[in-house]
Amino acid sequence: MEVGSWKSVLKGMCLSVIYGFLMLGAWRLSVDQWYLPAGIRVAALLLLPTRLWPYIFAGDAAAFLFLRAPKAEQYSEQWAYLSPFLLAPLVAVVPAISRRLLGDISDHERWFPAVALAIAVWTALVNMSINLVLSGPAASNTLENFLRYVVGQYLGIFIFVPVLMVWRRRNDGMSCPRRLLAHSAIATGLTAVMYLAANLGDSEPALRQMLLLLMIAPAVALTFLHGWRGASVGVAVASVAYGLPTTAFDTAGAHDAVTFIAQQTLAIATTALFVFGSVISAHFDRARKLGVAERHALKIAQSTFLSTERHLRDRVLAMAQIQAHLDESRQAMIRWLEDMGHSAAVLDLKRSGQKDTQLFDEHADALYPMRIEQQGLYDVLQSPAFSSVWAGGADVRFQLRGKARALPVDLQLAAYRCACNAVALLSQGRPIRQTVRARAWAYKGQRGIVVTVNACGGRDVKPSQTSMLASLELEGRVKTHGGAMKRRHVNQVSFLLIESSDTTSAPQRVDAGPTVHQSLLLV
Structure with a gap:
């Protein structure tokens, strides 16, 4: 095997290890209604080259084998040892279709909510089907849990993938990335204040729910200011704020009904904000391109005017030379006439x-x-x-x-x-x-x-x-x-x-020589 091939395999193995540890860490912080591993998996399947998918599958299988192998006696050995190898390849079906139809999802941000929802629904169906077929925890296969899985997967996807899309397109002509960073920091601070008000203290459920719903306001403001990029950052911040209280659960099937209502609202608002932000960004980009085209056209027009002036200057100098020769001929004729009387x-x-x-x-x-x-x-x-x-x-x-x-x-x-x-x-x-x-x-x-x-x-x-x-x-x-x-x-x-900042200096005075007549032209 060539040295280049060995390096590629080693890099792929390192990717598998890093991916596996990320999945384990995200799983520890997740619950069904807020599932972070879905975001990491979908980000890898949508944004990384398809040649790396085998390493992604390997890392995914290793992580879930580590989690499910100890539960072989509780459920079944085929579920514990076989399902980790089936989960990622089956989930990858929808991302593969998306990549075939749309190409790079980063360039089709308007379609991302539909792709994310399709992946969330498909992943929930795959999970429940594997649990049912391989004798896993099938008791949780209810419509209520299915909705919980879908919302959790959807929010997990929106935490990671859109922000990475913004990063991938950081050099595509964003008007002011520093403003986006500054406004994102302000939005994060406001969301943190509302998070503390909602979760620290004995608030009434209605008041807590209202404060939770208000945490979407900074995301709305970012959407209006920065289009889909602002929506990506704002939704990720809001989703983390909604999901953090649920990370305290340490028992299977734990559920926060008040937070889940807010998370369902967030999922709907996320879709609307992202689509609306995509429309705003499209208008921003069109206006920016038109502005660039207009500036380019003005530069061309200015260059044309300057070129015309230089051409006219040269013509005038040439005409002055001709006039000088005529003057010399006239002076010679005058001298001859004077000599003749x-x-x-x-x-x-x-x-x-x-x-x-x-x-x-x-x-x-x-x-x-x-x-x-x-x-x-x-x-x-x-x-x-x-x-x-x-x-x-x-x-x-x-x-x-x-x-x-x-x-x-x-x-x-x-x-x-x-x-x-x-x-x-x-x-x-x-x-x-x-x-x-x-x-x-x-x-x-x-x-x-x-x-x-x-x-x-x-x-x-x-x-x-x-x-x-x-x-x-x-x-x-x-x-x-x-x-x-x-x-x-x-x-x-x-x-x-x-005066333009890039004003081109005008042609300097050109000495027309002694043959040019001394008229107003060169005085």
Whole structure:
């Protein structure tokens, strides 16, 4: 046999030993109406790989052989020596079916109550059938005891398996595991207080039962706060609190009727809470995934806007080079005309060159405001290009406060584009005058800018395709920078932009070289 196989066998044998001791310890703390070994057995059969099942069966058989062998004379030898080997394999039928139909139960928490109930009922039937067939303690095979077995098995399963499911899925995107731990500690403390009030002292049965029923309240609160994960922890804590008083029994068939009523209520509430918690968790997960998708989409949009700005910057630089060559050609023509004595043509060519240069500067500045990298946002807003291109030549006034140049260039660019879109939107109504108010701010480590554009004398007009695109672009840019936009009425648009924590630095000034003409573009 290979070394790897020996190691696997040794690990399996260690698992059998540990499992057997756990079953014996849990059996010592259990009664029929609160049966802990069922939880350990079902946790092993549902959550461990099926290749380990033979070791689970061996450990289970050893534990119950240890418990039942001394009772061979009291009942029968076949029950004492054969039933320990039959119990676990027969009980494993339902977990095997569950694993075949659902796969890993940890990923199908909504179905777990049905699986747990089916296993509890099946285990009770197997136990009673073995007792009857192998001449075991068949006198207890009554309907009342069957219900007691089912409730005990069900609560035992819910003490162990759901908590282990939470542990197995601890890395699957739980929003705040620390909050779950903190709230679980608070719920445990409240349950302990109610447990002491119910079980220490000579309380009336009705009062004790009411206090026992109130112990489910922390589990309800955990369910609302954390979905099925909270229900798992809360139900386990409540079930332990309900079962602890019964562990004082040291005689077979001992039964606490008052606690059993509360335990039946707990079993029903457990099912409801777990199903309800699964629904809450499904909504939590859907909202979390949508939030992640939205953040991812916003990052993509922001990256797209930044990439577009860089592309426009490169185009403007290329256009500036072309314009510089045209200027050089014009200057050469002017010198030739001066040498030939055509002074009138020289003046005309100079005037047309100045107009062309001014027109180029205005449109290039509107395409990409190169000066924003040196002079800042406020200087670009007050340039002639902003009023002539975006405001349609209307009178634009400014009220600018704060240090906009302290903001990242990317954020200043976004504010400039948003201001252009806002002015263009309000220009549709042909206002007499527009006022741009801006205030750059810094507060508790965050920086941003608030801009409000007011139009005076504008009228409501039917939105055109251009204005709708401008509105969508404005809204998109604002959202990608974690801000907000509001159009209070037809003549006012306000927006807020905030510096992102992962803001990408804007492209630095690129020296265009001596061939670029000295225009407003690079001043």
